[in-house]
Amino acid sequence: MRPEPLRPSRPAPLGPRAPRLRRAAWAGLCLLAAGCAAGPRTTSRINRVQARSGEVWARDLGNALGLQPWELCAELGTRDCVEEAHRVTLGGVEPAELGIDAPLPEPSVSAPMAADRVAISACGERFARDKAGPALLFGPVLERDSRRRRAEVSEALVLRVLGRPAQPAELDALEALYDDIKDKVDDPVRSWAVGACVVVTTSTEALFY
Amino acid sequence: MRSRRALLQQLSAFAGVGLASSLLNPKALAKGAQDPRFLIVLCATGGGSIIDGPLAVKRSESATPDVLNTFPDDVVKEWQGSPFRAADLSMDSIGAIPAPFSTRPSAVLERHRAELMVATLTGTSVNHQIAERRSITGNEAFRGRTLQELVAWQYGAEVPIPNVHLLTGTGFNDSGTDATVPAWARRQVVADPAIWPLSLHGTKGLERGLPADVLHSVRKIREQQFEPATRFAQIYGESPRLAEWARLRGAPQDRIEAMGLIEKLMVSEESPELPLSKFGLRSSGSAAAARAAFPNTATDRLHAQAALAFLLLKHGVSVSVTLGPDFGFSYAPGVSEGAGLPPDSVLNPPLGFDFSHQAHRAGQAVVWSRIYAVVDGLIGLLKAEPFAGGGSMWDRTLIYVATEFGRTKTRPAGAEDWGTGHDLNNGVAVFSPLVPGDTLRGGVDPDTCLTYGFDPETGDPDPSRSTAEAEVFSGLLGALGVDREDSGLPDVPALRRA
Structure with a gap:
C-alpha cells in the first residue's frame, strides 16, 4: 500500500467571502504587530551563544576559501597562527606544555585582533591565488570591477562562509565598504575584496554559534 | 577610560552602597590610576619551602639536626641584625639528574634583604591546585576575589590590560568568583610571551x-x-x-x-626563527635591557615571562603581572641531549619545587635560586625605571613570592638529600619598599623546623599563634593600599610599612 502523500493542512472554508476576510484579518494583525511588513523579527530570550574555537573557525574558513589549514596564516612566516601563535587566544587548548586543558572561559582581550589577522592573511592568500588563476572566489572583480560584479562576489562570500544566501542589506553593507575605501587606496579592487572577505569571515555569525 | 567609569557608576548605583568603597567610586579609581601600585605575583610553583630559602635553620641551632631539614653551619650566610639567611650550596647532582650545580642566594639577599619581609603562614590545603588558588584569594577571604583582580580594579582603570597572567595552567591563574569584579580587571592569559605581542594589532x-x-x-x-x-x-x-x-x-x-604594543612588548630579538624586520617589525626598544637581566628569553619560558612582565609595567599596560616557573624540565641553551649535563645547566628541574619529592635539598636550592634571580632582575630593571610622578617604578611595586605550601621538615638521619611531602606549615617572602624591610613576622622553632605566627597588630612573634591565609592576603592588600572597605578581612598592619 502506497503511503498517502503529505499535504499542507488547510483550514475549513468559511464561505464565499472567506478569502477576503482572511486577508483583512491578516492585515489587521500586521498593523498591530509593528514591523510585520519587513518580516517577523525574533530575538532570543536565552541568548545561548558559544564561541567557535579557533581550530573550528579556521577549518570553516579554509573550506570557504579553498585553502588548507596551514595555508591560512603564518606569523612571521614561521608560526602557524591558529595551531601555534594564537592558539590559546582564539579559544584553543594546550594541555601538554601550558596546562591549559579547557578553553579560556572569557575571550582574550587580543582575540578580536588575532581573528582579524588570520582572516586578513587568509583572504589575502585567496585573492593572490585568484589573481594568479584559476579564480575560485574573486574572479568577477578580477575580470572587470563593477557594482554588479562586487555583488556577485559578496553573494558568493556569504554563501561560502556563512552557508546561506545573502540578504539585500548585507550586500548593501559590503558595497558600502567599497564606497568607503575607493579613494583611500591605490588598489581598491584588492582592498575591497580582501576587506569584504574579512567583514564576512570575522562577523559574529562566523565566529559564534 | 570613560566607558569603564560609566560602568562603575552604574555598578555603584545598582549595589546601593553609595560610594563607600573606592572600588566603586570612579573618581577614586581615576585617582588610583594616577598613583598606582604594581603587583608582581611570582609563583614558587610546587611548594617553595621557606626554611630552604630565607629562613634556613643551622645545624647548631637544633636539638635534633640529623633528622630535621637543617643546613651545615658553614654554608649558611647571615647578616648582623638581620633575621634572614642564605644557604649557598654546591652539589654533584639534582637527585637522579647528573647535573652538578652551585647556588649563591646570598648574593641576592645581600642586595635586596633590606626590602624583604617574610611572613610565616599555615595553609589549609596540600593539594597543589587548591593551595595555589588559596594563596591568591586568601582562601576566598574577600568574596572570592583574587589579589591580582583587586589590584587591577583599584589601580588599573586607565590601563589597557591591567591583569596579565604569564604563567598558565595553575591555581595561581584562577579567576575569582565574584561576578561584580569588572571584566577589564579580570585575568588575561598570555600563553607564549615571545609571540603574544603579535596578537596586539x-x-x-x-x-x-x-x-x-x-x-x-x-x-x-x-x-x-x-x-x-x-x-x-x-x-x-x-x-x-x-x-x-x-x-x-x-x-x-x-x-x-x-x-603600538605589538612592538613595545616584543621581547624577542631579531633571529632566523623570528625575522621581525622582514615583516616591518622590530624588537621593543626596552627589550635589550630586559634581555640583559633575563638572558635566556629565547629558551627559558620564565625569563621570557619576566622580561615581558617588566615591559608590561614599564609601558603602562598592566598593574598586575603573574609569572613563575612551571612544571616543565628545561636546560641551558647549547646543551645537547646525550652529551651529558655540564654544571649549572639545569634551569628548571621537572615539577619545579615539587621535584622535592625526589630530591628536596637540591630541588629547593635550584628553584629558589631561580626565583631569586627573577627577583634580582626585576628589582634592578624597575629601580632604573623612573616613575612619572617621581621616584622609580620599584618604589611602588610589591613582589609576592606565592606558593602552595611548605615541605615536610624531617629527613632520614644524616641524609644529604632526601624526598619530602607537602606540609601546611610554611611562610611567604615579599620583596617591596611597601613592606617593613629586613623583617621577619613570626619565627621558626629550630627543634621542629616549624614556623610560628605573630601578632597581626604589632608584628611581635607569637609561638602560640599561626598565621592564616586570609591574614597574609589582607596584609598584602593593605601594603598595596587596596580598599578593603566592607571586606570583613582582618586588619594586619604588621605587614605594611608604617
Whole structure:
C-alpha cells in the first residue's frame, strides 16, 4: 500500500467571502504587530551563544576559501597562527606544555585582533591565488570591477562562509565598504575584496554559534 | 577610560552602597590610576619551602639536626641584625639528574634583604591546585576575589590590560568568583610571551596586510552595517558573550593598537626563527635591557615571562603581572641531549619545587635560586625605571613570592638529600619598599623546623599563634593600599610599612 502523500493542512472554508476576510484579518494583525511588513523579527530570550574555537573557525574558513589549514596564516612566516601563535587566544587548548586543558572561559582581550589577522592573511592568500588563476572566489572583480560584479562576489562570500544566501542589506553593507575605501587606496579592487572577505569571515555569525 | 567609569557608576548605583568603597567610586579609581601600585605575583610553583630559602635553620641551632631539614653551619650566610639567611650550596647532582650545580642566594639577599619581609603562614590545603588558588584569594577571604583582580580594579582603570597572567595552567591563574569584579580587571592569559605581542594589532606585521585606514573601514562596516543586518545578530544581539566581544572590539582594541604594543612588548630579538624586520617589525626598544637581566628569553619560558612582565609595567599596560616557573624540565641553551649535563645547566628541574619529592635539598636550592634571580632582575630593571610622578617604578611595586605550601621538615638521619611531602606549615617572602624591610613576622622553632605566627597588630612573634591565609592576603592588600572597605578581612598592619 502506497503511503498517502503529505499535504499542507488547510483550514475549513468559511464561505464565499472567506478569502477576503482572511486577508483583512491578516492585515489587521500586521498593523498591530509593528514591523510585520519587513518580516517577523525574533530575538532570543536565552541568548545561548558559544564561541567557535579557533581550530573550528579556521577549518570553516579554509573550506570557504579553498585553502588548507596551514595555508591560512603564518606569523612571521614561521608560526602557524591558529595551531601555534594564537592558539590559546582564539579559544584553543594546550594541555601538554601550558596546562591549559579547557578553553579560556572569557575571550582574550587580543582575540578580536588575532581573528582579524588570520582572516586578513587568509583572504589575502585567496585573492593572490585568484589573481594568479584559476579564480575560485574573486574572479568577477578580477575580470572587470563593477557594482554588479562586487555583488556577485559578496553573494558568493556569504554563501561560502556563512552557508546561506545573502540578504539585500548585507550586500548593501559590503558595497558600502567599497564606497568607503575607493579613494583611500591605490588598489581598491584588492582592498575591497580582501576587506569584504574579512567583514564576512570575522562577523559574529562566523565566529559564534 | 570613560566607558569603564560609566560602568562603575552604574555598578555603584545598582549595589546601593553609595560610594563607600573606592572600588566603586570612579573618581577614586581615576585617582588610583594616577598613583598606582604594581603587583608582581611570582609563583614558587610546587611548594617553595621557606626554611630552604630565607629562613634556613643551622645545624647548631637544633636539638635534633640529623633528622630535621637543617643546613651545615658553614654554608649558611647571615647578616648582623638581620633575621634572614642564605644557604649557598654546591652539589654533584639534582637527585637522579647528573647535573652538578652551585647556588649563591646570598648574593641576592645581600642586595635586596633590606626590602624583604617574610611572613610565616599555615595553609589549609596540600593539594597543589587548591593551595595555589588559596594563596591568591586568601582562601576566598574577600568574596572570592583574587589579589591580582583587586589590584587591577583599584589601580588599573586607565590601563589597557591591567591583569596579565604569564604563567598558565595553575591555581595561581584562577579567576575569582565574584561576578561584580569588572571584566577589564579580570585575568588575561598570555600563553607564549615571545609571540603574544603579535596578537596586539589587527594587521601590522602581516605579509599580506591591509592599510590601517582600510582596516578601520572594514571594522566600521562590519560592526555598524553588516552584522546588524544579519539574522544572527538580530536574534542574539543581547547575548552577554557578544556584548563582551563588542566591548573588546571597541576601546581596548583601539587603545592597544594606538599604543603600538605589538612592538613595545616584543621581547624577542631579531633571529632566523623570528625575522621581525622582514615583516616591518622590530624588537621593543626596552627589550635589550630586559634581555640583559633575563638572558635566556629565547629558551627559558620564565625569563621570557619576566622580561615581558617588566615591559608590561614599564609601558603602562598592566598593574598586575603573574609569572613563575612551571612544571616543565628545561636546560641551558647549547646543551645537547646525550652529551651529558655540564654544571649549572639545569634551569628548571621537572615539577619545579615539587621535584622535592625526589630530591628536596637540591630541588629547593635550584628553584629558589631561580626565583631569586627573577627577583634580582626585576628589582634592578624597575629601580632604573623612573616613575612619572617621581621616584622609580620599584618604589611602588610589591613582589609576592606565592606558593602552595611548605615541605615536610624531617629527613632520614644524616641524609644529604632526601624526598619530602607537602606540609601546611610554611611562610611567604615579599620583596617591596611597601613592606617593613629586613623583617621577619613570626619565627621558626629550630627543634621542629616549624614556623610560628605573630601578632597581626604589632608584628611581635607569637609561638602560640599561626598565621592564616586570609591574614597574609589582607596584609598584602593593605601594603598595596587596596580598599578593603566592607571586606570583613582582618586588619594586619604588621605587614605594611608604617
